[in-house]
Amino acid sequence: MATLEIRDVRKSFGQATVVHGVSIAVDKGEFVVIVGPSGCGKSTLLRMVAGLEEVSGGEIAIGGRVVNDLEPKDRDIAMVFQNYALYPHMRVYDNMAYGLKIRGMSREEIDGRVREAARILELEALLDRRPRQLSGGQRQRVAMGRAIVRHPKVFLFDEPLSNLDAKLRVQMRLELQKLHRRLGVTSLYVTHDQVEAMTLGQRIIVMNAGRAEQIGTPREIYNRPQTTFVAGFIGSPPMNLIAGRLSADGAELLAEGEAVRLPVPVASLAGREVLLGVRPEQLRAGGGQLRVGVEMAEALGADHLVHCSLGAQSLVLRTADEVTPVAGDSITLGFDAGAVHWFDPATTRRIDVG
Amino acid sequence: MVERRPALAVLAHLVLAVGVAIVAFPIYLTFVASTHTAQEIVQAPMPLLPGPHLVENYTAALTGTGEGAGSNAPVGRMMVVSLVSALVITFGKIAISLLSAFAVVYFRFPLRGLCFWAIFVTLMLPVEVRIGPTYKVVADLGMLNTYAGLTVPLIASATATFLFRQFFLTVPDELVEAARIDGAGPMRFFRDVLVPLSRTSIAALFVIQFIYGWNQYLWPLLVTTGEDMYPVVIGIKRMIAGGDAAVGWNLVMATAILAMLPPAIVVVLMQKWFVKGLVDTEK
Numbered sequence: 001m002a003t004l005e006i007r008d009v010r011k012s013f014g015q016a017t018v019v020h021g022v023s024i025a026v027d028k029g030e031f032v033v034i035v036g037p038s039g040c041g042k043s044t045l046l047r048m049v050a051g052l053e054e055v056s057g058g059e060i061a062i063g064g065r066v067v068n069d070l071e072p073k074d075r076d077i078a079m080v081f082q083n084y085a086l087y088p089h090m091r092v093y094d095n096m097a098y099g100l101k102i103r104g105m106s107r108e109e110i111d112g113r114v115r116e117a118a119r120i121l122e123l124e125a126l127l128d129r130r131p132r133q134l135s136g137g138q139r140q141r142v143a144m145g146r147a148i149v150r151h152p153k154v155f156l157f158d159e160p161l162s163n164l165d166a167k168l169r170v171q172m173r174l175e176l177q178k179l180h181r182r183l184g185v186t187s188l189y190v191t192h193d194q195v196e197a198m199t200l201g202q203r204i205i206v207m208n209a210g211r212a213e214q215i216g217t218p219r220e221i222y223n224r225p226q227t228t229f230v231a232g233f234i235g236s237p238p239m240n241l242i243a244g245r246l247s248a249d250g251a252e253l254l255a256e257g258e259a260v261r262l263p264v265p266v267a268s269l270a271g272r273e274v275l276l277g278v279r280p281e282q283l284r285a286g287g288g289q290l291r292v293g294v295e296m297a298e299a300l301g302a303d304h305l306v307h308c309s310l311g312a313q314s315l316v317l318r319t320a321d322e323v324t325p326v327a328g329d330s331i332t333l334g335f336d337a338g339a340v341h342w343f344d345p346a347t348t349r350r351i352d353v354g
Numbered sequence: 355m356v357e358r359r360p361a362l363a364v365l366a367h368l369v370l371a372v373g374v375a376i377v378a379f380p381i382y383l384t385f386v387a388s389t390h391t392a393q394e395i396v397q398a399p400m401p402l403l404p405g406p407h408l409v410e411n412y413t414a415a416l417t418g419t420g421e422g423a424g425s426n427a428p429v430g431r432m433m434v435v436s437l438v439s440a441l442v443i444t445f446g447k448i449a450i451s452l453l454s455a456f457a458v459v460y461f462r463f464p465l466r467g468l469c470f471w472a473i474f475v476t477l478m479l480p481v482e483v484r485i486g487p488t489y490k491v492v493a494d495l496g497m498l499n500t501y502a503g504l505t506v507p508l509i510a511s512a513t514a515t516f517l518f519r520q521f522f523l524t525v526p527d528e529l530v531e532a533a534r535i536d537g538a539g540p541m542r543f544f545r546d547v548l549v550p551l552s553r554t555s556i557a558a559l560f561v562i563q564f565i566y567g568w569n570q571y572l573w574p575l576l577v578t579t580g581e582d583m584y585p586v587v588i589g590i591k592r593m594i595a596g597g598d599a600a601v602g603w604n605l606v607m608a609t610a611i612l613a614m615l616p617p618a619i620v621v622v623l624m625q626k627w628f629v630k631g632l633v634d635t636e637k
Contacts, residue, residue, distance in 0.1 A: 052531050073537030085528035089550040098546070099536035146532075 003028045003063060003186040004049070004154050010057035011044050011210075018044050020210040021058065026154075026203075029184040033201030035191055037233070041210040043158055046190045050079050050156050063153050073102075078147035079156040083163060084139045086131040086146075092118075093127040096145045110149075117145040120182070137168045141175075148183070157189040161196065173199060194234050198222070206230045224341075228348040231277050231341060237305065240283070240315045242276045243345060256311025261289045263337040266353050274351065277341035280305070280318040285325070287334010294329040308333070381614070388412070388608035395603045411608045420605040424595035427581035429609050436585040437616065439504045439574075440567035446509035447563050448556055455518035456544055460530070477512040481573055489576055503577045504585070508570065514559050521555050522548065557627035565617045586613045 002025035011019040019041040026032050034042040047053040049060055051072035059066050067075045086095050093114055100110045118124045121141045131139055140160060147155055160176075161169045173196060180187060180200075191197055197204050198218045206213045206221060206229070214226040225231035225239070232238040244255030250270035253260040260276070285306070292308035292315060304324045306317040308331070317333060325331050342351040383402075387395050390405035414420045418428030457463075458470050481488065488507050497503035525548070533543045549556075574585045584592065590613060593606050621628070 050531075050535065052534065071537075072531075072535045077535070079532070079535050081528045081532060083526060083528055085526065085532040087529065087532075087547055089547075089553075098538075102537045102542065146536075 002026055002061075003030075004188065005061040006045075006049070006058070007061070008058040009045065009048060009055055009060060011041070011048060011053065012056045017056075018210050019048075019056075022205070022207070022212045023058075024205060024212070024215055026186055026188065028186055031180050031187045031189065031200060031202045032205065033189045033191060033197040033203075034205045034207060035194060035197035035201075035233075036207035038192060040207040042190045042192075042205075042207050045207070046156055046158055046188060049154070049188060050077055051075050076153040077156055078150045078152040078154075079158065080140075080143045080147050080160045082159040084131070084143040086139060086142055088131055091128050091130060092123060092134070092142050092145075095131065095142055096149050099146065099150055113149040113151075114145075117148040120148065120179070121145050136164050137172060140164065140172060144176075144179070153186060155185050155187040155189075157187065157191075159191055160189075161191070161193075176200060194236065198234070204234075206233060208233075224350070225277075226350050228275060228277070228343050231343070235279055237280050237316045237318070239277045239279050239341070241343065242278075242310065242313055242315070243273075244276065245273050246270055256313060258291060258310060262340070263289070263335065266342070268353050269342065269351065273345055275343040275345050275348075277343060278335045278339050280316040282339035283315070283317045283319075283333050283335050285317060285319055285321065285331055285333060288332045289335065290333045292331060292333060294325045294327055294331060296327055297324045299324070306331075384607045384610050388604055388611050390604055392600065392602050392604050395607075407604065411604050412612070415605045415608040415612065420593075420602045424601060425581060425584075425589070425592035426602075427584060427589060427592070429586060429589060429612055431582060432584050432586040432589040433612065433616075435501075435504075435583060436568055436587070436613075438501060439570070439585060440564050440616075442501065442505040443508050443567035443570075444560055444563040446505065447511040447514050448559055450509060451511050451514035451518050451559075452544075452549065452552065452556075454515050455522055456548065458515075459519055459522040460540065473512050473515055476510065477516075481508060485572065485576070492577060498577050499580050499583045504570075504574055504583070505567075508567065508573065511563070514563070517555060517559065518552060521552055525551065554627060554630045557624055557630070561620055561624050561628045564620050568613075568617050589613075 004026040006022060006024050006026075008021045008023050009019060010017065010021050022041075022045060024032065034045060036042045044053060048055050049062075051067065051070060055068050060068055062075055062077065072079075087098065090098065096114045096117060097110045100113060105113075114127075115124075118127055121144060123138070123141055123145055126134060126138060126142075131142065134142065140163075143160070161172050164172060177200060189196075189200060191200075198221075201218055203215065203217055204221050205215045208229045214221060214230045216224075221230060221234050225234065228241060231241065242253065242255050242260070244253045244260070246253055246266065246269050247259070248271055249265060250267040251262060251265040253262060253274070253276055255276075290310065292310045294306060295309050295314070296307045298305040298307070303318055303320045306319065306324060308315045308317060315333070342353055343349065344351050383400075386402060386404050387400070388411055389408040390401060390411075391407055394401060394405060416428060416430040416433075418426050418431075420426045454473065458466065458473070492498065492503045492507060497506070529547065530543065533547055538546060568585075569587060570585065571587050571591075574588050575591070578584055578588060581592075586609065590606060590609050593609065594601055
């Protein structure tokens, strides 16, 4: 049975609807990441699960019990906030113990739980400090500790790593993964960072403008994006999308007055207006299928990004080759049949062929 | 200052020294006068060095055994009245302001905007402006010559409410939400989180309001008629008889020094907190 079930949940603020019916069932122990650009409704969705925002429509069930009208404290959840939200005047120990104390738990049990969480998070030496005396990473761990001691059914994370610097973020991301493996608590995690989404999530919800564009495993999201939005949002740099019309025999894409020869003819789409999607890392220089002009090349160290133009459309090639073309060159690009994604330009949805 | 020129430094210190002298000299004179007999003070020129009657004068003032032409009520009793009123006013103001600011910031209730503006408008109505009607109310309630009459009308404070409101607005929303998830109800949140976080503001307000309460003059002048309910500030006034009568200036000065002490002690003791409360936003 699913631990957390969100059924067609909607949220409106007055006239403005910010979440248009999202549904997902999160299994016990599963780690689900909600990712999307700012303002897509991902935080609102999380806050509805937490009980900090009222639900305008649909149902949220935790452990099989509908919690729409329950106070946050009665929902059996714990939440980690972006800015940690630690009580500034309390010691680390009291920060973690506060929720348990309010619940009227015995002193010994509180102590046991807090010490256990402190041990897991390596906070034992810091229990007497105040939040002000801690570094960002340590505060983050205390915020996690405050969630852990409650032994909740569901963990909610609201962009917990956004306030950390890049290096610490990578480290905390690994720690989060370890922690989840160790505790196995069902988690819902909101982020705008696609790397966090891809690495942490067992399943990902990609949200855009209040709708779930796609729900799936990181592999599915990357390999079979269901919409052009997902194709553009996941992957860095985003997937190249070339607008054009397929030739009558389905063997070539006519775009910007050029004919792009396809690795395998696609008869089912012959004559249709389509978007051809290829990821920058799956393009290769010198394939001969597509002639483009080089606009700019960027060296990233491990590999290079080559920005090209095909008429008015732009493409990016990601290559590990040391010898890279320079601006003004004309080069050819190639790609394999397996790297091709088709989208309908009118609906922006994926077209599955053969 | 970026420049470091000795001449400028000397000048700056000179100006400061003159300023201090101007402020401090009257206080020194008061102290000197409180250590002489009444006859010695009225001579011209008045002595500028402390005399031998310090203990005698202060004892006389505190116990009310002076022989001046004005009131000779014991200052000891007045100090108690002043202290009790100042403390009641201070704690009353802080408690009421904390609660009303809490209500205005954290609760959505009908007419919330109206309440807010009503508090705001009272800023424009200090005691002096509404003193007639307030006197009538206090008199009709039979609160003349009582501690209640001395303190209750002075307790409501828009200034303190505003100070707390501004502070509460800087408390991050996430803290409120974290407390909700932890299961803290509104009053629990108020007690466990808001009040401890406000403690520097409370300290600053304590200093300001204690001095405000201690220095009240006009209002106690109206509502107290019996010597046993005079605050010390009123006591000084009553000791000075009008006309050519022989005023016990030495005792008046001793009383003035005594009246200055408690506020000075409060400021000195709480100085660190006071500055912190006004400057720091501890989060």
